[in-house]
Structure formats: C-alpha cells, structure tokens
Amino acid sequence: MTLVSEVRLRQILDSRGNRTVEADVITESGGFGRAAAPSGASTGEYEAIELDPTEAIASAREHAVPRLEGQVYVGDQRDVDRTLGAADGTDDFSEIGANSAVAISMAAAKAATDVLGTPLYQHLGGAFRGDELPTPLGNVVGGGEHAADATAIQEFLAAPVGAPSVQDAVFANAAVHQEVHDRLDGRGIAAGKGDEGAWAPSIDDDEAFELVDAAVETVAEEFGFEIRFGLDMAGAELYDADEEAYVYRETTRDADEQIAYVADLVDEYDLAYVEDPLDENDYEGFAELTDRVGDRTLVCGDDLFVTNVERLRTGIEQEAANAVLVKPNQIGTLSDAVDAVELAVENGYRPVISHRSGETEDTTIAHLAAATAAPYIKTGAVGGERTAKLNELIRIEQNVSTP
Template sequence: MTGSVEIASVMADEIIDSRGNPTLRTTVVLADGTTGSASVPSGTSTGQFEAVELRDGDTGRYDGRGVLRAVSNVNGPIAQALIGLQPDDQWRIDATLIAVDGSEYKKRLGSNAILSASLACAQAAARACELPLFRYLGGDAAHVLPVPMLNVLNGGRHAHGGPDIQEFMVVPVGASTFGEALRYAVETYHALREVLCEAGMRANTGDEGGFVPTNATNERAVEMLVRAIERAGYRPADDIAIALDVSASSLLKNETYAFAAEGASLSADDMIECLAGWRRRYPIISVEDPLADSDWSGFARLTARLGDTMQVVGDDLFVSNRMFLVRGIAQRCCNAVLIKPNQVGTVTETLDTARMAISVGYGAPVSHRSGDTLDTSIADLAVALNCGQIKAGAPARGERVAKYNRLLEIEKWLGAHAEYAGRGAFAHLKSP
C-alpha cells in the first residue's frame, strides 16, 4: 500500500443469512474513501470450544437470535479501537480486536462482531492495494485453485428426515482445471436428482443445497452417490471421489453413536470398523468428524487405522484453533484440519492455524457454514493458502454458488498461472 491511509470508520448492520437468521455485515471506510465489507456465517453443528457467536436473547425479536448487541459492539468499542490504524497491518488489527474483547473464546464482544471487522479490514486493505483478496493475503505465490468438496446429499442437523450422516460430498479429483471440476460436480448433482427420483424419493434440498434422501440408510446414500457419478459419465475414484462429514458429536447418545436409519448403535470402535468397511467398498477419500469432539484417543486409533488411505478431518475437534491443532499433532489425531474463520474469529488466527497444518503435512480444507451469506472471502482464502481444498455446499443456492463463481473469476484472473490442485490436494495420503 502506497502512502499512509488510516481506517476512518467502521460500521455494522444486521442482515439475514441463508437460513433466515440475523447476522452481521461490517463496512470499513479508509481515509481516502476506499471501502471493504464482510458478512459472517453461522453454523448449526458447532464444536464446544468454538469462539462464541453473540446473540441478543430477546425472544420477542427473531426468537432471540438477533445480533443487535454484536452490531453495537462493532459500532462502539471495536470502531473506537480500529479507527486510526493502518488497514494493511492485519496482525495489529486482530491483536487489537482480541485485546478489546479480553475474554476466552471472544464471548464478550462476540466472534461474529470481531470476525466481520477483521475481514472487512482485510477487504479494504486489498482494495487500497488494488489487489484481489487472495493475492493480498497470499502474495505472488497464491495460485492453486482448490478441489471443491460439494455437499450434494444433506443429512443430520442440516436436513430433517435425511440420513444420520450430515454431509455426502462429491470430490472431482480427476479434473484438470477448477472450471472442469465444477462441471463434473454439477453434472453429477443433476444426475443424482434423477437417481433419487427413480428410487421414489423427493428431490427436496437441505440447508446447504444438497438433496435429502428421505428414509435412506447412510450406506444407501453412499451407493446412490456412486450411481450418480456413473450416470453422469464419470469414473468413481478416478474422476470423482466421495467425502463424508459424519458430525459424530450430534449422533452421540449414552456413549454410542445412533445410526437411526440402520437401527444401530455404534461404539467408537464400531464406527471405525464401519468406516473401514465403507472405505474398502466405496471411493471415500475423506471423512470429517467421524467421532465425537471429546474422543481424542478414538481419533488417534482411527487415524492409525485409516489415515494412510483416507483424509481424517478434525472440525469440531480442532475448531480451527491452533492450540487444539498442536495437541492433535502431538497425539497423532487426524491428518487434516477444517478451516472455518468464524470458529476462531480473526483473519490472523485463521491463517496461523492453516499454515501450521500445511507446514506439518496436514490437509487444510477451507469451509463455509450451514447458515451462510453471499460473502466470498473463503474462496479467496483457499487460494491465498494454496491449501487445495474447499467446502462450500452444493452447486445450488446463491450463497453456495457465489463461492464457486468467485473461484471461476480467480482462475480467469490467474490465467496461465492458475494450477488446479486435483489429486495433489490429497498428497498427504499414502494411497489416496
């Protein structure tokens, strides 16, 4: 950034997310008139140690889910702390936000207030530098387009009446460009609608735009996904692999995991055996949160058993927090960490966790949340990190498609310098 352009104002508004719940949009204005805006998502399936999202609790308004307190925190103490700072000093901005909050897990001001301000500052700085956000955050080395992991079948808390497992994803590892990968996935998504209808199921959609296979067992959902890949003209495993998000913490009842559709209750070791069997029968390349977020020893056993050939992703286990990732590395839990900026609350902390993971050979897929907005920051973040993987939902609904369309724009902007991660995104596996 040439010259010294200070932050002149910081202002937040209450807007609505993709589930019809309130969230924040914050706009930062620099002294030269440059602006940057960011809105923040919200999750349904959340880890117990995530940074705290501040809600009003006023049951007479949005059933208590309003965010006027968080808006007030941005317009008051956060604005007062940030005005006058240099927008390109992201570390100082985020350290200031953390200090002003002064609480564990950002529960005083709210992670939603803090992240919206942190991201808006980064957006304003990027514009002042006349750079796209991915290049501003990642520098000249940022050029790798991520493999999209598209949640085309929804279950769990994201879809009433669906399977117990929360997400069934297609992963187009065999494409040569991001644009081609997206086409693979879209064609498979449309083929999946046909497969579901032929099976007598309605093609309704869940929170993330994926279809909801009503009354289907978890394994039958995987089978239908394989059929859809083949129906679209692609080869399972070679062209398109499958990823799962079990969200096991939400299935835990009396120390066992309830697979209601199967009529089964699984211990941690049963779950490991179940996934091992599915890995042998189906082209599953990645599994997220296969056990509860308190079962560190179980994660270690599962990683030892399956981690050579399957990506084991810690989401609720790590909550994008560097401290928990350090513990996971030491205990050999997982071989990947899901990166969700609103779990930890600032741009700097998000980048720190992701870069640590990548430096030790872990995967670091960047992810949306089930309640999302049209903000596309995570698309730029994935390219900035060269992390090679992104989760942004099905190829449907505006808040999901916005991320994929942004990646198409980035691929075009990079031109000949663009590299699609493809199967290399899973190079941390011995035999993907």
C-alpha cells in the same frame, strides 16, 4: 497504507433466513470493504462464541470500533486482528462476538485490497502464503443437523479429485448434484434441500451410499476424470454421552464399532475424505482411525480442532487426523484462521477451507483458500450463497492463469 476511518455494522439475512452481522470498513483514502459473518448449525463445543447479532453489534461498537477508527492501518491484517482480540479481551470472542469480529476482520482485508488495487487472494497471499487453487468438495446429499427426516450422516460430498481445473471441478459437482436428483426422481423419491443445498431425501444411510456412489461413477464417465466422494459424519452430533455410543436411526455403535464402521466405509467406497467421524473430544479414536486409513483418505477434524491452533497442536502431538477444517468465524479472525493453516501445513496436515450451513453471498473464503494454497474447499454445490464462492474461484483461476 491508509488508516481505518469508519466501521459500519448492520444486521442482514443469511441463507437460512436468520440474522447475521455485516461490516463495512472505510479508510481515510476512500477504500471500502464489506464482509458478512456466516453461522453454523452443527457447531463444536470449543468454537469462538457467536452472540445474538443485536448484542454483537452493540458490543463491537462499544469496544472494538473506537480502537480501529483512526488508529489502525488496513494494510496490516495482523494488527487489525490483534486489535479486535484486545478489544474483546477474552479467549473466545465472547465479549464482542465472533460474528462481529470475523465480519470486521474480513471487511478490513477487503478495504486494503481496494486501496492497493489488488485481488483479495493476492493481498492475503502477500501477507501470508500460497498460490495454488483448491479442489471444491460439493455437498450433494445431506441429513443430520442440516435436514430433518433424512440421513443420519450429515453430508455426502462429491470430490472431483481428478479435475484438471477449478471450473471443471465446479461443473462436475453440480452434475453429481443433478444426477442424484434424477436417480431419486427415477425411484419416485421426493427430496427437498437441506441448509447447504444438498438433497435431503427420506432415505437411510445405506441407500444414500449406493445412490451417491452410482451418481459419482456416472458423472466421472461423462466428464472423463476421477471423481470420488466423501463424508461429513458430524460425529459430535451422533455421539450420545450418556450411552457412550454413536446413535444412528436404528443403530448404535460404541467407539470401537464406530472406528471399524468408518474404516469399512473407506475401503468399500474408496472414500476420499471423512470429516468428524468421531466425537469432538476423542483424540485417541481419531488417532486410531487415522492409523488405519490415513494412508488412503483424509481424516479431517472440524469440531475436534475448531480452527484453534492449541487444539490442533494437541491433535498433531497425538497424530489424530491428517487434515483440519478451517472456518474463520469458528475462531474469529482471518489471522487466526491462517495460523491454523500454517501449523497444519508445517506438520503434514491438509487444510480444508470451509463454509457454514448459514451462509451469505460473501466470497472471502474462496480468496482465503487460494491465498493459503489450501488443497480443498468446502462450499456446497448449488445455491446462490454457495455458487457465489464457486464462481469466484473460477474467476480467480482465470485471473491467475492469464498472462
């Protein structure tokens, strides 16, 4: 395999109009890979550190690039990522920035596929594991940190669990998104869009539940397969440490009340997925909720685990949650993200590969989900930076199903 000959870093715009880091990796044989770092609005306390893009690029050029150029082979992804970690020298990428690290990590993987002439998912699958395709979860109504004056709950997600193909699932999620719009319009409720392209109407959570439930039922009848829905509650954002309570628009709930509330929602709406229902430090509460509803829904830790194998191992020991959200930029490299997937799978947890609220046209996570046989991927339902991943999944599906 060929050595890295050059790493180029620049600032580009993400979907929110903020600056982020893009990396090009060029090899001695002319292989080329390009990738860009996403950025979250609702971020966990324990995530790898994202630096200001100017600072991240300057630090990566000083500390990481000299260790990569002429020193590392792009075909060995783990060596690339070990080199990034060694160049940073911290446990949270606070020196070169997780945004620089993940952009370089993903660009190196793409450069390797360019040299090999293979799809990215195949290269990552060869290095890691997997050959199955995920079901996409589509954000159709949003609030919380992603939209002002909307629902307290951050995301209402269409979950086309009965879709016979990725393409059918993608189209179903888009149809639910449109059905929600039509129902809002029929009620005379105006709605802009939040960070991830979901509708962000000025309605309360109860009305959103009724609206999404009806939209999902209508589209399921039209498409002829089962569609359920799920939530990202962003519990750490709802939790007020001073009050020791979860603060909604007009309601507060203590931890026990929050667990009971979520359990009732699972029962009432047959929820397929509940992400971050509790605070990012509440392993005990996650364990209690999982014990109550984990046999019929995914209880997924995002801020609880932050794609970190040590935090995930703690959760596994306490039986907190039964699924883990995996975001490469949250931990810094592809290898670290895959380590979290593999630890989850070994212990019966379901991995869910995820986008961020501030996204780019980069499609790496679609390939990562395919490569690791992740059962689900979160990447929105509409919007160019979201449909880039969804359309790539459709292409991957056609590629793997064509003899």
